[in-house]
Amino acid sequence: MPRYKLVVEYDGRAYCGWQWQDNGRAVQQAVEEAIARFAGHAVRVQCAGRTDAGVHATHQVVHVDLEKDWRTDTVRDATNAHLKPEPVAILSALQVGDAFDARHSAIKRHYLYRILNRRPPPAIEIGRVWHVPRPLDAEAMHDAAQTLLGRHDFTTFRAADCQAKSPIRTLDRLDVERIGEEIRVFAAARSFLHHQVRSMVGSLERVGTGQWPVTQVAEALAACQRAACGPMAPATGLYLIGVDYP
DSSP states (O other), rough: OEEEEEEEEEEGGGBBBBOOOOBBOOOHHHHHHHHHHHHHHHHHEEEEOOBBTTTTTEEEEEEEEESSSOOHEEEEEEEEHHHSSSSEHHHEEEETTTTTTTTOOOEEEEEEEEEEEEOOOOSSSSTSEEEESSSOOOOHHHHHHHTTOOOEEEGGGSSSSSOSSEEEEEEEEEEEEEEOOOOOEEESSSSSTTTTTHHHHHHHHHHHHSSSOOOHHHHHHHHHHHHHHHHOOGGEEEEEEEOOOO
């Protein structure tokens, strides 16, 4: 069966997350149903990284096996036709070998977290950013973020229901920058724990508002206790923006 690698973009506000669930419609469900309608058979897609309810993606990667050897532009365009009016789009399709696995072949995942830092609330960007009306010191947030780089036990920044076998992860990038009224946090690692990015951003926000000194983020990491983490940032500002493969 031919295998296809798809790059998927979606607005997570309408979904209960990437993965099929009993309590709402999932992005995975929308994609699988659209492919099945044009391909003529049931399919199951595997993603590079599951996203929670409300989390967005500009570059999610999935693979799917089809019974027929379709042209790649047909796979992309036919799936998009059947996805309407869902806020989901297939950006590209590429035929790959059977050894490619969207999840297990990935060597790095990239996330962006967007904070709208101004007094007035968002109108156009509502549901796509975290609105923080208090002034934030992006430089202090960036300095604190650098203390999390490297290989550590990230228990403090791990969800209580995280199913990963180990809390040890290697964080390759955690940069904070201000662009006008928006603060952007870029994170990159081979893999992340459940809620790790949102937990780190929530703690960095404490630094940005001056409620935490810069050193407290490193202290929270060293504590290896969930109670040491700042309030978790909401899902609305988080985006999966890239996945690297060999």
